[in-house]
Amino acid sequence: MVHFVxxxxxxLALGTGVSANCEACPNCxxxxxxxxxxxxxLNYWTCSGDTISCYYPSVANPGTxxxxxxxxxxxxxxxxxxxxxxxxxxxxxxxxxxxxNPYNLGxxxxxxxxxxxxxxxxxxx
Numbered sequence: 391m392v393h394f395v396x397x398x399x400x401x402l403a404l405g406t407g408v409s410a411n412c413e414a415c416p417n418c419x420x421x422x423x424x425x426x427x428x429x430x431x432l433n434y435w436t437c438s439g440d441t442i443s444c445y446y447p448s449v450a451n452p453g454t455x456x457x458x459x460x461x462x463x464x465x466x467x468x469x470x471x472x473x474x475x476x477x478x479x480x481x482x483x484x485x486x487x488x489x490x491n492p493y494n495l496g497x498x499x500x501x502x503x504x505x506x507x508x509x510x511x512x513x514x515x
Contacts, residue, residue: 410486410497411483411495412483412491412494413462413466413483413491413495414491415432415435415442416444417490419476420475420477421446421448421449421475423511430447430449430512431446431509432445432507432512433506433507433508433512434505435505437492440498441459441460441461442459442460442461442493443458444490446475447511447512447514449515452514452515453514453515456472456475456476457470458470458472489505489507490507
């Protein structure tokens, strides 16, 4: 029984991001809204298998989002999305706390299938 309780505690610790690293969506992309406002920033993300997709409001196509996808199988390099807008790699967060951490490397698995972030400059234009 003690081993069962310890195993459950370990799974909960990994699942909540304690002492784990997470792959994170870049906070903003390279698409500038305006010189005074800055760049478009993360609105939401999705995660499936070993791929995270990050969505930013499109400046070129108002009312839509620009998607940038990164995969573990590509060493977290950009696998889909405009390379002039998307960062070449996802980011690493050592705390797994902010809501833009879709993939926990300690498990390894998605932390959820979807997450709303709503950064500054993240609303549809």
